[in-house]
Amino acid sequence: VVGRVPRSPRRDEELDEGPSAEDLERFSGVTRTCPSCSKEVFDDAEVCYHCGEAMSHTGEGGPPKWVMLTAGVLLAAFVLLWLVR
Ligand SMILES: [Zn+2]
Numbered sequence: 001v002v003g004r005v006p007r008s009p010r011r012d013e014e015l016d017e018g019p020s021a022e023d024l025e026r027f028s029g030v031t032r033t034c035p036s037c038s039k040e041v042f043d044d045a046e047v048c049y050h051c052g053e054a055m056s057h058t059g060e061g062g063p064p065k066w067v068m069l070t071a072g073v074l075l076a077a078f079v080l081l082w083l084v085r
Contacts (some may be wrong), residue, residue: 018049 030043047054056064076084 021061031040032043033039034041034048034050034053034055036048037051038049039048041048041050041055045055
């Protein structure tokens with residue numbers, strides 16, 4: 001049968017950090033899978049609260065924001081150097 005996601009077994013132990021299973025189900029639309037440990041974390045989580053992996057929010061396919069910023073600064077500096085030589 002396709003279309004039914006099997007529910008993960010509820011673990012009441014080891015839940016002193018992070019949301020409970022009910023929270024994960026309630027916010028099932030805004031969770032994502034950690035690329036490091038493959039567990040569910042909130043979409044707006046800065047880091048994975050399972051393994052501590054930093055979660056990026058730049059979306060798939062695009063370079064990180066700092067890469068674009070660095071490229072823009074380098075390009076501006078290059079143009080400036082070219083203009084004043
Ligand atoms: Zn993780």
